[in-house]
Amino acid sequence: xxxxxxxxxxxxxxxxxxxxxxxxxxxxxxxxxxxxxxxxxxxxxxxxxxxxxxxxxxxxxxxxxxxxxxxxxxxxxxxxxxxxxxxxxxxxxxxxxxxxxxxxxxxxxxxxxxxxxxxxxxxxxxxxxxxxxxxxxxxxxxxxxxxxxxxxxxxxxxxxxxxxxxxxxxxxxxxxx
Numbered sequence: 001x002x003x004x005x006x007x008x009x010x011x012x013x014x015x016x017x018x019x020x021x022x023x024x025x026x027x028x029x030x031x032x033x034x035x036x037x038x039x040x041x042x043x044x045x046x047x048x049x050x051x052x053x054x055x056x057x058x059x060x061x062x063x064x065x066x067x068x069x070x071x072x073x074x075x076x077x078x079x080x081x082x083x084x085x086x087x088x089x090x091x092x093x094x095x096x097x098x099x100x101x102x103x104x105x106x107x108x109x110x111x112x113x114x115x116x117x118x119x120x121x122x123x124x125x126x127x128x129x130x131x132x133x134x135x136x137x138x139x140x141x142x143x144x145x146x147x148x149x150x151x152x153x154x155x156x157x158x159x160x161x162x163x164x165x166x167x168x169x170x171x172x173x174x175x176x177x
Contacts, residue, residue, distance in 0.1 A: 002071070002147065004051055006036035019045035032071055039065045051075070051095070054082070059089035073127065078111040080118055087122040094119055095149065098130020099140060103152045105130065116144035134166035141174050 005022055007015050019035060023046040026033040032048035035041045039062045042050040049071030050062050057065075062072050073093040074086035083094045096115050098108035108130055119126055128137070128145035133153040140148060148167060157163035 002032045002034060002048075004034050004036055004149070005047070008037075012041075015041060016044060019047060023047045034071055034073060042066060042070070049073070049092070059086060059091050063090055075129075076119075077109045078115065080115060083119050083122060087124055091124065093125040093127055093147070094122065095127035095129050097128055097132075097149070099128055100131030100133075100136055102129075102131040103156075113140060113143035116140065120144050134163065134170060137167060138170045138173070141170055 003022065003026055005019050007018070009015065019033075019041055023033050026048075033045075034049045034051045035045065035047045036051050037053055037056050039050045039052075039057055041047075043066055049066060051073040052059065052062060053075045054077070056062075059072055059074065063070065066072070071092050072090070073095055074082070074091045075095045076083040076086060077096065083096070086094055096111045096119065098105060099111055099113065102108055111130075116126055116128065125146040126144055127147040127149050128140040129149040132140065132148050132150050137145075137148045137150075148170070150167065154160060154163050154167070
């Protein structure tokens with residue numbers, strides 16, 4: 001499990017306060033916190049790492065800024081070539097998607113599940129992103145996803161605990177197979 005802080009607003013002081021609070025809370029529960037798109041905020045907040053998109057720093061610069069123990073994930077969207085480059089550059093995990101229509105990013109590029117199977121060759125954990133629910137997430141795990149990135153299906157649920165349990169059950173089913 002990993003928590004990502006994603007806030008695209010420009011209120012740097014508030015973002016730093018929130019990221020520091022989240023980093024502290026995550027440490028109490030031994031859950032790594034990564035900061036979306038902002039290696040500087042990741043370092044200043046004490047987060048475990050950063051998640052980089054195509055318009056962010058490259059992996060080597062983020063690694064130099066955050067240190068060898070930092071978690072650095074990379075969005076690969078629908079590109080196996082981007083995944084190969086990120087893996088070669090030292091990324092710790094690769095994220096693909098959107099696999100399904102997403103409320104968070106309605107215009108996101110679409111990836112197909114076969115990409116997850118193909119990306120296994122890089123030997124890194126794979127994250128599936130985009131429109132994932134407990135009903136469709138199992139197919140992505142079966143295709144090779146090690147993690148599912150969710151926002152709306154979890155935080156938009158009436159019962160967040162039950163929604164989280166539904167996602168956990170998908171992985172338990174895989175592990176028992």
